[in-house]
Amino acid sequence: MPPKGPDKRAKPSRAIRRLVIWYRRNAAVTSLVDSATSAASSAANTAGNVAGTATSVAGNMANTVLQPLVFDPLRRLQRGLGGPGEDTPINDSDRLWVAVDGMGGDHAPGPILEGCLRAVELLPLRVRFVAETALLQAAVTAMGLQDELNEAVARGLIELVASGPSVGMNEEATVVRKKRDASINKAMDLVKQGEATAVYSAGNSGAVMAAAIFRLGRLKSIDRPAIGALFPTKDTEQQVLVLDVGANMDCKPAYLHQWALLGHIYSRDVLQVAQPRIGLVNIGEEECKGNELCLRTYPLLAEEQRFTFAGNCEGRDILSGQFDVVVCDGFTGNVLLKFLESVGSVLLDVIKEELPRGRRGKVGSAFLINNLRRIKKRLDHAEHGGALLLGVDGVCVIGHGSSKALSVLSALRLAHSAASHGVMANLHALSETGSPAAPVACD
Numbered sequence: 001m002p003p004k005g006p007d008k009r010a011k012p013s014r015a016i017r018r019l020v021i022w023y024r025r026n027a028a029v030t031s032l033v034d035s036a037t038s039a040a041s042s043a044a045n046t047a048g049n050v051a052g053t054a055t056s057v058a059g060n061m062a063n064t065v066l067q068p069l070v071f072d073p074l075r076r077l078q079r080g081l082g083g084p085g086e087d088t089p090i091n092d093s094d095r096l097w098v099a100v101d102g103m104g105g106d107h108a109p110g111p112i113l114e115g116c117l118r119a120v121e122l123l124p125l126r127v128r129f130v131a132e133t134a135l136l137q138a139a140v141t142a143m144g145l146q147d148e149l150n151e152a153v154a155r156g157l158i159e160l161v162a163s164g165p166s167v168g169m170n171e172e173a174t175v176v177r178k179k180r181d182a183s184i185n186k187a188m189d190l191v192k193q194g195e196a197t198a199v200y201s202a203g204n205s206g207a208v209m210a211a212a213i214f215r216l217g218r219l220k221s222i223d224r225p226a227i228g229a230l231f232p233t234k235d236t237e238q239q240v241l242v243l244d245v246g247a248n249m250d251c252k253p254a255y256l257h258q259w260a261l262l263g264h265i266y267s268r269d270v271l272q273v274a275q276p277r278i279g280l281v282n283i284g285e286e287e288c289k290g291n292e293l294c295l296r297t298y299p300l301l302a303e304e305q306r307f308t309f310a311g312n313c314e315g316r317d318i319l320s321g322q323f324d325v326v327v328c329d330g331f332t333g334n335v336l337l338k339f340l341e342s343v344g345s346v347l348l349d350v351i352k353e354e355l356p357r358g359r360r361g362k363v364g365s366a367f368l369i370n371n372l373r374r375i376k377k378r379l380d381h382a383e384h385g386g387a388l389l390l391g392v393d394g395v396c397v398i399g400h401g402s403s404k405a406l407s408v409l410s411a412l413r414l415a416h417s418a419a420s421h422g423v424m425a426n427l428h429a430l431s432e433t434g435s436p437a438a439p440v441a442c443d
Helices: 010-025 036-047 049-069 073-077 110-122 133-143 146-154 173-177 183-192 205-216 253-269 292-303 330-354 358-379 405-420 423-433
Strands: 096-101 125-131 158-162 198-201 226-232 239-243 277-281 308-313 325-327 386-390 395-399
Touching: 096 110, 096 183, 096 405, 110 125, 110 133, 110 146, 110 158, 110 405, 125 133, 125 183, 125 405, 133 146, 133 158, 146 158, 173 205, 183 198, 183 205, 183 395, 198 405, 205 386, 205 395, 226 253, 226 330, 239 253, 239 330, 253 277, 253 292, 253 325, 253 386, 253 423, 277 292, 277 330, 292 308, 330 358, 386 405, 395 405, 405 423
Parallel strands: 096 125, 096 198, 125 158, 198 395, 239 325, 277 308, 277 325
Antiparallel strands: 226 239, 226 386, 386 395
């Protein structure tokens, strides 16, 4: 009898062991995996029978080890900013009215309405949707939303409010004075008249800010409102509030001092941070570092007894989790915001380029690609709704110009959270007494 050749059946078992070892060594990255089973199925298509055998192993690992670590990135990033879970029945008596500028944004009004339709099903709110009637009807027909819209209107979850010609994305902010019936003005009026608790717009940010100042007015102790954006940190349970991110290019030290007070109240009341740590964006930790604005602002923040000043915050420390609120001029903040928007996509492209080639590289890529996309979403601010306009007499959320349904849903969750946590009552107390009030208890 000829001698037996090598047992080919042993090869799959070695490949499986190598795959398991690789998977465990990369647990820090793969903890974000949405489903190791589906990823391993993708690997089977590229790695052949060996990876196909590994599918069941990786699937069992996902079910027994990784399943508790799977989160929805939107809900994780805005933990504490939402209403009830998707499976929790919503009591209609708990719903708050939110005014939505349906004509604001690059893709309005269709995707904005689609996001509102999703929001009223998932969040305890109702929407007064302000838009030009003809353009809205054309978008509803084109997107096939008519039946869903009719049902929401019949249930009292959405109310349509007709508006005049809207403010274009490229128009000057002062045009809101001329277009008095524009959707953004009418949405602001609903808040001013008490018919809505918050307003959301993904339109021209300058026009939104101008309309908020003209229609809602500034808080008494605030010279200039600021746009505050929530940035992710390395701690998935924590966000850092950065303001200003674009409303005021040239600032005075007093403005940054006022924004620190606004950020302290918002972080404490809405983000539920017991003792927010305030930082000043600067090029060094030392008190003597920085430009004239930073040098003059530092003593104002250091001497303030109404919040905890944690010192200068270098750029590398903004996402470190060491600060809960950081303040800067709008020019610097907008650069930070736009830089963060690019990080996710660049990171994904770099890692994809550096992944090993060949069969083993394809197996690894199949496991990592979904994880990297989720990391990209976590770092991309456009995926998380909008920014808060703090300092005006009302809850106002400014969305990204390219917002679609998911971003609208996220922004409305943010607007609902700010409106339901009593933050405006505490901001009014700051204006009247000059000292942040104790948190208002909310049901």
